[in-house]
Amino acid sequence: MAQTTMVPAATRAPKAGKRNVMPPVLRGFLWAAIGFVVVNTFVDIVDPFRGHPFVTGPSATFGWVAAVIGWLLGVGVWESVALPLFGYKDRWHEKSTGWRRYFEYSTDHKVIGLQYLGSAMGGFLIAGAVAMLMRIQLMSDHLTIFHYPSNYLTAVGIHGTIMMFSVANVALLGGFGNYMVPMMIGSRSTAFPKLSGISVWLVPAGILTVLFSPLLGAWTTGWRGYEPLASQDANGILYYYLGVAALTMSTFIVGLNMVTTVMFRRAQGMTWSRLPLFAWGQLTVGLLVLIWIPEIQTTFVLALLEKLVPFNFFAATGSVMSYLELFWLFGHPEVYMIAVPAFALWNEIIPVMSQKSLFARDWAVIGLVFVMMLSGLVWAHHMFTNIRNSELLPFSFFTEMISIPTGFAYMAAIGTMWKGKIRLTTPMLLILMSMFNFLIGGLTGVLLADPMVNLQLHDTFYVVGHFHYTVIGSLVFTGLAGVYYWLPKMSGRLYNEFWGKFLSIVLFLTFNLTFSQFFLLGLHGMNRWVPAYPQYLQPMNFEVSIFAFFLGASFLGHFIHIFWAWAKGAKATENPWNARTPEWFTTSPPPRYNFPVEPEIVSSLYIYGSKQPVSVQFPAEQELAATKDPQDEGGPHE
């Protein structure tokens, strides 16, 4: 397991190159454009059924494939992966310092992690801006800024798709998963650094594909791509399928990489019973990803072919319900892909900030594993209004039971905080807020799990409120907590405690004021996917919009504060929280291969007390050997 041959790449003198004619990202865009135009034109020429426009459904699809390949090659895959495959010398020199390394292909899991985090933040800002447009529209009961209802529905679809597939599935998995998990298990790299370096570039490709899908025409289905409605949509829906294909492929590679890394790259002494909670979370989510992402990709390929060929799998002449079943078969595990890393992170940060041993660790892990397993048995609760009556009770049974393992995360967290010595820092405050929000999300979900109550609440704003509480409540609040918690590790700098707390309190208040009223709107008869609605719902919607704008502003405030802290914050010590997990036992920011030598884990990572044992050691012999090690002889990728 030890890889002592690796030496920080920083010691190699990068050869001055005339190689890079233009910045890789710019070259990626150029090659993507060339790929699209060439293949699009080719398909136009050979397509016997081509229509009038230059860009048809089939040509846009094949052109997109070429564009994505061009994009990936352009950002650096050409020199670093493609050419060496043909026997050319690897001429790609990976930068180990400077901001430019974040804008090109890299095999450093920390760079990749930040690329994922940055992409997720970009997606969040884009989809958040779209949400602001939706809220402006909903301030009045008739069409105002959207001139045609299809445009509003497309906005809903873009908001949901980007938030789910490029923020929720990316921030904690691709971002903190790639950056932190290898370090947390004492590894000096991930299992598939090249693959991972490629996969991260699928995220911006996917975001841009979905964002610009309306250029091919409006699509009205929302993030679910519901059939048979999708069969009526313009070609814009094709770019929904393709954008999601890129994003889910990226998530799939993250899952593969995380599962393999956690299984095979753990340091000496990192036994399963010592594995950090967040690594457990990544492992369970990775397994969920490996099981369910291929399922939804298959479904979307069917839907794409349905549109292009067309096949009529899911139209009125086919099997309408099949698409719904296939979508939600993935759709509910998806919810836990989002929530499980958040549960794991609660119990990662709480013991550190409470300076107290993690309570009932086994139950916290059992909770994560059972949530993962049960999540595949509950999908039809999204379909109580259309499945057979005989299916209502089994699915509501499993849906209600899944709250039991979910509750274990709370039990461990509460047990840890009780009589602890809590440092109420910004990350801790955000974790507490996240637990509160998710509590509301969970308890309102109990009402939805009851099939009879669901028949009233389904497809109303109540459901919209519920899932915003669970997703923003768990993922976004906890994700922000993670950013503040690991900021000293990633940047070597500290945030400002006053601004961190102030912005978090503003965020918490505006979030709750916005989304708690969604429950009331739903109960009062406000249905989903409507740019216009009965007049009696207008006053509350107006008020919700006002709070939503402040909510958007408070997110912006957080991002500005984080960027400021990253660049200008006070210097942090190496382990400002006195945490015991291995990622804190190296410099901040960490060197290229994380640790000078592979660390050895010698005790449980979550034991606190005046006589707490040492958790991480560096074998002295290896350390000595490492200092004598000659220059790295191998390629830059290990």
Place this chain on the structure above:
Amino acid sequence: MDVLGFGIVWVVLSILGEMGVRVIIHNDPMYYTASNIGLMVESAMDFLIVVLVPIFIFVGLTLVWSMIRFTVKRGETPTLPEKFARSNKWFVGSWVIGSIGINLLFFLHPTASATEQFFAMENPQAAANKQAIIVDVTARQWEWIFSYPQYGLTQTLDANGQDQLELPVGRSVKFVLRSYDPYHTYDQYVDVIHSFWVPSWGIKEDVIPGEARSIYITPTKITSFAQNPMSRVQCAEVCGPGHPWMEAPLNVVSSSQFAKWIQYEKKLQSGLG
């Protein structure tokens, strides 16, 4: 000490919370309920809220309590005990067994009990349902078409020519739900999923192309769209750009009023005919 204090505060807050719940239940958490199914849904919801409030207060209070009681000042380095408890069989045991118990309770009541009640209401052999008024509902992009085959009415409209649903109070109605477009039967893509929802009735049922579904409902209150806008048929599943406007007013009237309305519709139909 903390456990006792926490327990007292939890009980006091739960009592206050339950008093608040009484007010909510008195005012109908669903705002307005006007059918037999809706009343059942409302009582299921009431029960869930009653049980959930102390749970919400318990967990929420632990978060607040920890924030107030167990925090240390900034920069302070507290003396830690030699060892912290890493388990507590009473807390873990009661949490695990308690959460299993509460969930089993919820599954038995109201989930299973209300669902069984619903099945009984939907039984075509039930006495009330044998006398049901049949309304054929056709969902198309974007219109609800109501026809009353027992009265020979193919499409009921108001004076402005808009689709209208009118029913007598206290009598079972059988809705037969279909999604197809009678004006574009040649187009295989025109039929999409709609959802038949009356907010004041507390129920919705998706309308799936290629399937005919039925549902029995008994309206319990005389009401109208003008009186309460929750009394409307509203499409709840996104069905394209016309989705927000796929709604029709619902009037529930006395049986004599209903008979008059049927006569009016018959006249209207023959006049159109």
